[in-house]
Amino acid sequence: MKKTMYEKIWDSHLVVEVPGQAPLLYVDRHLMHEVTSPQAFEGLRLANRKVRNPHSILATMDHCVPTKDRDLPIADPIAKKQIETMANNCQENGLNLYDMKNPNNGVIHIVVPEHGFVHPGMVVVCGDSHTATHGAFGALAFGIGTSEVEHVMVSQTLPQQKSKTMLIQIDGELSKYASAKDIALAITGKIGTAGGTGHVIEYAGDAITALSMEGRMTLCNMAIEAGARAGLVAPDQKTYDYLKGREFTPSGKNWDAALAYWKSLPSDDGAKFDTVVELNASKIEPQVTWGTSPEQVTGVTDIIPAPEDFDDEIKRQACTNALDYMGLKAHTKITDIPVDLIFIGSCTNGRIEDFRIAAEVTKGKKVAQGVTAIAVPGSYHVKQQAEEEGLDKIFIDAGWEWREPGCSMCLAMNGDELTVGQRSASTSNRNFEGRQGKGGRTHLVSPAMAAAAASAGHFVDIRNL
Amino acid sequence: MEPYKKHESIAALLNRSNVDTDQIIPKQFLKKVERSGFGKHLFHDWRFNDDGSENTDFELNKSTFKGAKILVAGDNFGCGSSREHAPWAIADYGFNTIISSSYADIFFNNCFKNSILPIVATKKQLASLMKEISENEGVRFIVDLENQELTTPANNGFTFEIDPFRKENLAKGLDDIGLTLLQTDKIDQYEEKHKQSYPWLWV
Ligand code: SF4
Numbered sequence: 226m227k228k229t230m231y232e233k234i235w236d237s238h239l240v241v242e243v244p245g246q247a248p249l250l251y252v253d254r255h256l257m258h259e260v261t262s263p264q265a266f267e268g269l270r271l272a273n274r275k276v277r278n279p280h281s282i283l284a285t286m287d288h289c290v291p292t293k294d295r296d297l298p299i300a301d302p303i304a305k306k307q308i309e310t311m312a313n314n315c316q317e318n319g320l321n322l323y324d325m326k327n328p329n330n331g332v333i334h335i336v337v338p339e340h341g342f343v344h345p346g347m348v349v350v351c352g353d354s355h356t357a358t359h360g361a362f363g364a365l366a367f368g369i370g371t372s373e374v375e376h377v378m379v380s381q382t383l384p385q386q387k388s389k390t391m392l393i394q395i396d397g398e399l400s401k402y403a404s405a406k407d408i409a410l411a412i413t414g415k416i417g418t419a420g421g422t423g424h425v426i427e428y429a430g431d432a433i434t435a436l437s438m439e440g441r442m443t444l445c446n447m448a449i450e451a452g453a454r455a456g457l458v459a460p461d462q463k464t465y466d467y468l469k470g471r472e473f474t475p476s477g478k479n480w481d482a483a484l485a486y487w488k489s490l491p492s493d494d495g496a497k498f499d500t501v502v503e504l505n506a507s508k509i510e511p512q513v514t515w516g517t518s519p520e521q522v523t524g525v526t527d528i529i530p531a532p533e534d535f536d537d538e539i540k541r542q543a544c545t546n547a548l549d550y551m552g553l554k555a556h557t558k559i560t561d562i563p564v565d566l567i568f569i570g571s572c573t574n575g576r577i578e579d580f581r582i583a584a585e586v587t588k589g590k591k592v593a594q595g596v597t598a599i600a601v602p603g604s605y606h607v608k609q610q611a612e613e614e615g616l617d618k619i620f621i622d623a624g625w626e627w628r629e630p631g632c633s634m635c636l637a638m639n640g641d642e643l644t645v646g647q648r649s650a651s652t653s654n655r656n657f658e659g660r661q662g663k664g665g666r667t668h669l670v671s672p673a674m675a676a677a678a679a680s681a682g683h684f685v686d687i688r689n690l
Numbered sequence: 691m692e693p694y695k696k697h698e699s700i701a702a703l704l705n706r707s708n709v710d711t712d713q714i715i716p717k718q719f720l721k722k723v724e725r726s727g728f729g730k731h732l733f734h735d736w737r738f739n740d741d742g743s744e745n746t747d748f749e750l751n752k753s754t755f756k757g758a759k760i761l762v763a764g765d766n767f768g769c770g771s772s773r774e775h776a777p778w779a780i781a782d783y784g785f786n787t788i789i790s791s792s793y794a795d796i797f798f799n800n801c802f803k804n805s806i807l808p809i810v811a812t813k814k815q816l817a818s819l820m821k822e823i824s825e826n827e828g829v830r831f832i833v834d835l836e837n838q839e840l841t842t843p844a845n846n847g848f849t850f851e852i853d854p855f856r857k858e859n860l861a862k863g864l865d866d867i868g869l870t871l872l873q874t875d876k877i878d879q880y881e882e883k884h885k886q887s888y889p890w891l892w893v
Contacts, residue, residue, distance in 0.1 A: 240877055240880040241873050241877075241880075243873065249870060251877075251880055251881075251884065263723035263724065264724065264725040267724045267726060272691070272867075344891075372774075372803075372866070376866060376867050379867050379870075380874075381877065382870055384870065475890030475893070483890045486887075486888065
């Protein structure tokens with residue numbers, strides 16, 4: 226039988242199927258951060274259980290960490306407690322933790338690939354929905370809840386129901402300055418935030434093969450915003466080149482064996498998917514979200530829709546509510562929307578490529594008056610690389626703040642946040658009400674679009690710069 | 691989880707209907723990093739006065755109910771949000787059995803994940819139990835899970851229903867994890883095979 230990549234990974238990880246219970250799936254890698262793990266560790270202690278495979282776990286601190294004045298004690302006592310708890314839990318269980326002071330520290334989904342911890346064909350979990358990022362390597366990676374975190378620590382398995390498969394075929398060439406982020410947003414716009422529900426997405430086509438590993442990570446990261454459990458891209462030469470020589474990447478004889486296995490993973494020609502969606506990359510403009518859901522998105526040359534533009538009653542109501550919350554009028558041109566704050570960072574767009582393109586757009590310009598612009602590298606390694614390339618100077622000279630790594634304004638848990646009514650152009654992944662701070666208004670864009678908005682003070686079509 | 695054993699214990703009476711999870715554990719206590727320690731906040735807003743002192747009017751603060759493991763409560767117990775902090779708080783306070791005529795669905799399910807036996811009584815049975823406790827505060831009931839039997843000194847006991855699968859898990863102290871661990875042999879075998887097929891994952 227012809228199999229999809231998802232089916233191949235599923236079949237090779239099936240431990241046992243007990244009648245009347247969900248199939249047990251083996252987990253190769255378990256990623257952790259400070260927010261969703263404490264109760265799971267507590268559960269272990271109470272039940273007097275042990276972590277089955279400590280080597281399968283890599284942990285970081287990212288959600289609550291400050292992005293400036295790292296040397297000072299954390300001001301928020303609850304955040305402080307969470308950070309300390311994480312450190313103790315990892316120490317007690319002998320887990321590899323990149324704590325706040327560690328040179329490898331950063332956002333979990335940025336750090337993990339940097340060290341080659343995830344390979345093609347693995348099953349990867351984390352108490353975090355954006356675990357989907359690692360699908361860029363052809364690994365089945367998905368988010369889980371706190372009880373499941375405990376379950377995996379103890380048993381290295383999870384009871385799982387098999388998902389449906391969706392193929393998103395994207396052919397054609399992206400225009401200059403349109404990026405993986407724009408593909409991700411365009412997909413969410415097309416199929417909606419529930420479009421991928423119950424599915425694992427496989428992204429394929431020329432436009433996907435043309436993406437760098439960083440781009441593929443951005444794309445898979447947002448599979449969750451399209452409602453899917455996970456996203457996958459078939460491994461190819463770019464994947465192998467990216468992995469080669471990293472800390473946890475196999476070497477020597479193991480490399481050859483691993484490579485042979487990885488090459489067997491892509492979906493067989495003619496394998497059947499439950500759902501197929503097609504997009505033409507050349508038609509994808511730089512995208513800007515205008516509402517409070519990632520599906521409320523349009524091209525930069527477009528206007529904000531009006532409620533009556535939607536046939537569906539629920540969408541009409543959602544549009545009304547979103548415009549109200551966002552303080553926007555229907556039919557305003559996207560390029561007429563002013564911005565107060567720019568955020569470049571997060572596990573969606575906090576990688577070196579993201580800062581390179583943003584710096585290219587920023588070079589020789591100044592941040593517009595009244596606008597605050599912050600650049601938060603996804604990890605210390607990204608920060609260091611950017612500094613070696615002199616990108617930090619470009620940002621600082623233009624009036625940007627160049628910060629320490631962390632989740633920062635992606636979810637505004639560490640004190641970096643929007644104030645009521647403040648409007649951001651953000652490279653993160655969620656524009657829900659209050660996501661970046663109570664009453665804050667978020668527009669999701671690519672790094673290039675964010676950088677262009679910083680110097681213009683409003684959205685601009687970067688293709689015209 | 692603790693295996694649920696036959697026990698004799700004081701039955702406390704909370705004669706209120708529609709006790710919701712917000713009352714069981716108010717939201718200001720959900721920020722903790724532990725799963726334990728919620729017991730001291732159980733029924734917080736009923737149990738304590740504004741100045742933090744014990745509210746002597748609250749039923750469960752009666753000395754006759756101290757150390758109770760059985761909670762007898764009114765209809766539709768545990769309605770409201772899905773927070774598992776509610777059963778966490780109940781168990782941590784010391785209850786392992788609830789008797790009511792009905793429960794909110796999610797709460798009912800959550801009980802079994804936390805070694806709590808929620809016994810479903812008929813309205814009539816519940817009324818008799820409540821009467822027996824009011825007339826003799828501090829009375830002790832016997833709960834026998836194996837035989838699905840509740841026994842009381844004034845003979846208001848009855849046989850109760852429970853899903854056989856859940857009964858077994860409760861009696862053996864098995865949670866989802868416990869169930870999976872029953873497959874440990876299979877996991878070991880799989881892992882051995884996995885090591886040979888993908889040796890690079892283990893270096
Ligand atoms: S950057 Fe944002 S989406 Fe990514 S892990 Fe952190 S909070 Fe979650």
